[in-house]
Amino acid sequence: MEIKKAENYNGKISTLRRNTTFKTPQKWDVIVNHITEGLMPGTLNWLTNVKKVETSPGELHYAAEVSCHFLVTRKGEIYQLADLHHGTWHALKRSPSARIVKERSAPPNLYTVGIEHEGVHKETQGRLTAAQYEATLWLHKYIIEQYEATYKEPFLVDRDHILGHYEVDTVNRSITDPGREFPWEELLTDLIKWDKERKTVKQDPKNGPYVNDKGERLWFRVLAGSYKTRAEAEAALKELESKGFKDSWLMAAYVKEK
Ligand SMILES: [Zn+2]
Known part of the structure; x- marks a missing residue:
């Protein structure tokens, strides 16, 4: 599996909100899964749109006003849009249901990695294609290994550390991000099995x-x-x-x- 660098990828953030960049984020130890509500190629163009628009006098915003680290397409391609060590704007905290997000005072954008999945909820309810599932499973393992290489400690492979956007923001996001049919059980079962096997001496x-x-x-x-x-x-x-x-x-x- 390979990771494609999105056009405009600069190792930092390809799209930013309010012209600001996050200061060095905190230790990223949580993955947040999303659905794009858009299809390729438009959805990638939107996420990497660096066009600035003036929303109020003197205030320039990037057009998309959101960013994330990865995009997994329905064909099973993986695009990287930002470096893991840079915070992106993908998960605002609004009445979270996730334990870790509730407990921490820091904004989740500072300690989470965002994965967008190409899809439109009313058509798929968050179901992934077979190729897309394989790609996101691979990507989760990749992020976990990057975490361990960076912080020299095991990533905790559980549902507390692998979330859906709807668990970070229960106000503006419902179960539809990433969706009712998102393969949580399969993903966690496959990841926990892999985690156990690689740790067996x-x-x-x-x-x-x-x-x-x-x-x-x-x-x-x-x-x-x-x-x-x-x-x-x-x-x-x-x-x-x-x-x-x-x-x-x-x-x-x-x-x-x-
Ligand atoms: Zn989302």
Whole structure:
């Protein structure tokens, strides 16, 4: 799967509201799914329209007045419209039903990644094409991996962190964004399965890493008194290190000179 850069993509924001850019957003750890209510190519042109219009004297607005990070088309193409590290204007907080959005005081646009899905709700009720589903599933995994590469911690793959626009704004958005038929169950089931599989440690009986029947990593300790000399104990530590056990796991080791 590839990500196409939208025309006008500048690594920042292709469309902005009120001529402003968000200051460095906070840690982005929530994905918000949308429906475009428009079809290609118009919907992409609209999202990337950099034409400015004067809405009141001296105040220039970008024509679309919204922005998002990604657009997934019905053909299964993925367009990137803004860098993940730049906030976009896609989800205003209005009487949210989502737990995280309720709890946090920060505007959701500062900590969410926005994915638009090409579609018109009255025709599809948010149902995705097969190609579009595959693309958005891939894109969710991509964003999760980008999060983990950036913040060096696991992304929490659950419904609290993967939302629909209707859960951020219950006033101006209803169930129709992204829609009643949006494949929440399939998406979460597929993502959780993938998340579990990639975290399962593969056992190599000869060289480790050593795991139990459940695939959980076993801890090794070099106990005081297990070795006659420090040199022997250190040799054991070295051997474990050479098999891929990192420093942090060896912190449990305690070596005492006899
Ligand atoms: Zn939306």
